[in-house]
Structures are given as C-alpha cells and as structure tokens.
Amino acid sequence: MVDKRPSNEIVNTEPTFEMKVFEAVARARDSWRKNQTLWSAALAVAACAAGAWSFWAWKTNAAESEAARILGLGMVHQESERTDSALAAFDRVVADHSGLAASKASLLAGSILMGKSDWKGAEQRFRRAIEDANALPLLDGGARRGLAAALIEQGRFEEAAKELQTVVTRYGHVSVEVKNRDIETGPSDDLPFIPLSYLQLVLVQDKLGKKAEAQKNAEHLIRAYPTSEEANEARRWLALNGLAYPA
16 A cells, blocks of 8 residues: 555646656555455465464364454454454454464454554554564565555655565565576565565655665566566656666
C-alpha cells in the first residue's frame, strides 16, 4: 500500500511532474489492492496448514486448542464478510494467548482494520503480529508489509521505509544476475510479494527525497524481476525522474 492522499497542485492543463509521480503512486496502490485478496487467501491457507501440522500437539493443550478454535471461527467470520465478529474473535485470541496463534490473529485483525481505514489500530495489530511471529517469513514479512502500509497512511514515511527495507533484505533473494536467476537452481524469495515491496520502497524513498536510494532499489527491481508489472512501474519512475534504467 502506498500514500492515498490525492494531489491538489494542478496549476495548468498539462500534467506536472508531481502529478505524474502521484499517478505512479496510485498505480502501486491499485496493484496492492489487486494483490490483497491473493495475499489474504495465501495467509489463510498458511494459517490452516500450520494449524493442521501442529494439531496433534494442540489437542493435548486446552489453551492452545481454544486459541485455534477461536482463530478458525474468526477466519470463518472474515470469509463471510462479518468483519466486526471476525475482529472480535481475533482480538480475543490476542488478549488470551501468545505465540503463533496470536501472531496470525493480529495479522488478520490488522488487515480488517486497514479496510476500515483505522490506521492506528492496524499499526498496533501488525506490531503485535511481528512480536509473536517467531521470525516465520509469512507472518513476520506479512506483518511488516502491513505495518508499512499503516505507517504510510499516517504520513510516517521514514518508519515505513525501514519496515519495507527489512522485508526486501530479509526475504528477497532473487539474483540480479541473469545467469543466477534460474528457477530451479537460483536463489528464490521467501515471500511472493517482494517485487511490490521494492516498488513501495522506491515510492516512499522518493517521498522522503532520497532519490539515490530510490534509484538503486528501482534498478534492483528491474534487474531481479524484469518481466513483472512492478518493474514496469519502476521504469516509469526512473523515466519521470530523467534517469536511465537498465535493459
């Protein structure tokens, strides 16, 4: 997600440089929204898989079994678009439990609050998700990406950039060298949304006036993920700033 604030600086009928930058931001925002459903679905699948994998242990522990039951109930409510009921269930898990169940519940609660434009509430949930994630990529990376989005909405771009940089550094491994990008033998990312995280980082760094850092990340995005839509957006950003981009 990126900054949704519209530009009011139209001074003539021709698109200004700043308007074009805001258009790029809007495209990235739309890209996030298009990926949100897939991301949430992947998270739900992972949560279910994790629950199934550890059920043999949970069934002997009443507290953890109860956490799993309430988490599952919240996911059913969320799937049925009963978001208030889902949020209540997720917050109950977080209030009474810790560990992976609390991390999953916090992450899902944060996504609900983002949909309600409750940026502060979402920030709190994402931070709790990170605390309980035990460094698992899907939970930690997903929560940090959500946290960055909540911070962007609050205009806290420096903090958002830090979270996005952590995501791409910790979980992005695709090589910028073509010969090392082989799908079978080359390094692969731990998470599916690394290209979008790079694009968001570029736009946030641009907002902060850190053009050199933004250019570096835009070039990395283009080299590592040359056929992605995010790479195309990075090329547009470089062009708008009068910068050459790698082939």
